[in-house]
Amino acid sequence: MFRQIITILLLALSLQAFAQRDPVVDKYATTITSADLKANLSIIASDAMEGRETGKRGQKMAAAFISFTFQELGLTAPVNGGYYQSVPLYSLGAPDVSLKLGNTVIGADDFAFSGAVETNGEVTMPLIFVGKGSKEEIEKVQVADKAAVLILEGNASMNNNPAIVLLREKGAKAIFTVLPQEEDFLRMVARAKNFSGGRLMLTKPSPQTATAGIFFVSYNTVAKAFNTTVVKLDKAIADKKIDKIKPATAAFSIKQQIAEVKSENVLGYLEGTDKKDEVVVITAHYDHIGISPRAEGDKINNGADDDGSGTVAVLAMAKAFVQAKKEGKGPRRSILFMTVTGEEKGLLGSQFYTDNPVYSLDNTVVNLNIDMIGRSDPQHKTSAPYVYVIGSDKLSSELHTLSENVNKTYHNLVFDYTYNDQNHPDRLYYRSDHWNFAKKNIPIIFYFDGIHEDYHKVSDEVDKIEFDLLTKRTQTVFYTAWEIANRANRVAVDKK
Ligand SMILES: [Zn+2]
Numbered sequence: 185m186f187r188q189i190i191t192i193l194l195l196a197l198s199l200q201a202f203a204q205r206d207p208v209v210d211k212y213a214t215t216i217t218s219a220d221l222k223a224n225l226s227i228i229a230s231d232a233m234e235g236r237e238t239g240k241r242g243q244k245m246a247a248a249f250i251s252f253t254f255q256e257l258g259l260t261a262p263v264n265g266g267y268y269q270s271v272p273l274y275s276l277g278a279p280d281v282s283l284k285l286g287n288t289v290i291g292a293d294d295f296a297f298s299g300a301v302e303t304n305g306e307v308t309m310p311l312i313f314v315g316k317g318s319k320e321e322i323e324k325v326q327v328a329d330k331a332a333v334l335i336l337e338g339n340a341s342m343n344n345n346p347a348i349v350l351l352r353e354k355g356a357k358a359i360f361t362v363l364p365q366e367e368d369f370l371r372m373v374a375r376a377k378n379f380s381g382g383r384l385m386l387t388k389p390s391p392q393t394a395t396a397g398i399f400f401v402s403y404n405t406v407a408k409a410f411n412t413t414v415v416k417l418d419k420a421i422a423d424k425k426i427d428k429i430k431p432a433t434a435a436f437s438i439k440q441q442i443a444e445v446k447s448e449n450v451l452g453y454l455e456g457t458d459k460k461d462e463v464v465v466i467t468a469h470y471d472h473i474g475i476s477p478r479a480e481g482d483k484i485n486n487g488a489d490d491d492g493s494g495t496v497a498v499l500a501m502a503k504a505f506v507q508a509k510k511e512g513k514g515p516r517r518s519i520l521f522m523t524v525t526g527e528e529k530g531l532l533g534s535q536f537y538t539d540n541p542v543y544s545l546d547n548t549v550v551n552l553n554i555d556m557i558g559r560s561d562p563q564h565k566t567s568a569p570y571v572y573v574i575g576s577d578k579l580s581s582e583l584h585t586l587s588e589n590v591n592k593t594y595h596n597l598v599f600d601y602t603y604n605d606q607n608h609p610d611r612l613y614y615r616s617d618h619w620n621f622a623k624k625n626i627p628i629i630f631y632f633d634g635i636h637e638d639y640h641k642v643s644d645e646v647d648k649i650e651f652d653l654l655t656k657r658t659q660t661v662f663y664t665a666w667e668i669a670n671r672a673n674r675v676a677v678d679k680k
Pocket residue numbers: 469490491527555556
């Protein structure tokens with residue numbers, strides 16, 4: 185009896201450690217091929233997609249390609265009969281600013297403004313000269329509730345510039361800076377005029393009503409405002425007599441323009457069998473960072489790895505699961521294949537989905553998220569096939585064990601857990617779409633290939649993708665998804 189128990193225990197242990205390959209799963213995993221991944225990636229990451237910038241034409245084309253593929257596969261269109269979940273986004277456009285110094289209206293070519301604030305109509309205040317903004321200079325004049333004119337030193341940076349910090353501390357209401365190099369000033373003006381929208385947001389921004397922000401003007405404009413010359417202003421600085429420059433007045437109004445940007449998550453749903461109410465969500469972001477107008481030569485950020493690789497992996501897995509279902513081997517749990525938008529802008533599409541889920545989050549079992557799985561990072565140039573695995577043990581020890589066992593049974597990739605540490609300085613656990621699911625207590629696994637030399641560059645191209653590796657990694661995610669979707673018990677959450 186005792187001996188029998190030992191035998192059974194040993195058998196159970198060995199079964200767990202060396203689970204048998206399931207030929208049925210293998211059959212469908214092998215429908216995921218290099219050729220297929222490459223064919224789709226050559227479209228998704230082609231120059232024609234223009235870098236798939238959120239809200240722009242390339243993103244729309246990529247979304248259309250994905251939704252057509254879902255339709256062709258016969259996936260259910262789960263959002264009121266469509267594949268798109270609209271994600272409304274906002275950005276601050278170029279602000280509407282008018283400026284008068286003394287009695288002179290300053291034309292749009294002669295100043296620039298930077299800041300996300302607006303005024304309540306026109307405001308008027310004394311304009312005073314603070315020279316180069318040294319401590320003694322600023323202490324010589326009263327800047328509280330006034331507009332200060334600051335001459336910036338050679339290669340002064342705007343970030344945490346000590347003079348600007350001090351002026352704000354002393355209560356200056358507005359700051360007018362004069363950049364020492366004329367071409368820097370002209371560049372600021374050109375940038376302000378061509379401003380095509382800033383950071384994207386999920387909620388409509390409400391600019392603070394305040395006068396903070398920075399104006400950029402030329403030295404000549406400033407001299408004219410003070411009814412003097414540049415030479416005399418320079419002399420006042422040299423002689424430490426800036427307080428002798430007679431104050432003028434500044435009058436300005438700032439109105440922020442809020443632009444709406446429309447984007448979409450693309451969802452395809454495969455209904456399960458006896459456990460269809462439970463859903464496994466597989467995600468990758470399909471849009472990217474668009475065009476870099478100032479890049480030399482090639483200006484298109486193709487995002488072949490980031491995250492074209494994840495996008496085509498999702499399409500390939502959808503195809504494999506659909507094939508299985510056609511042959512009576514469909515998953516017991518349902519699977520939502522979702523390519524999300526706005527990851528690069530702050531995980532916006534996945535946040536929108538988890539705030540507005542199409543399938544209840546209570547019934548969402550696991551999120552498997554893929555963001556870059558087509559390359560090798562410098563640390564793994566000579567490594568056996570690997571992938572960084574992040575987050576698998578954070579909410580469910582069962583998910584972590586499952587993931588390890590599935591990998592050992594099939595491809596036995598090197599699972600690198602370097603970035604799994606929540607305290608790792610690169611903070612990868614918080615940096616892709618899975619994080620929005622983890623925040624809602626849904627166990628996740630994030631698959632990633634590392635930060636490589638072409639990350640967020642125009643050189644992230646299809647011809648640099650290692651397709652054999654991409655295939656093995658996609659199949660590994662597929663094997664894992666299959667196990668999660670078909671096992672008897674839902675993966676349990678045992679950690680918070
Ligand atoms: Zn990415």
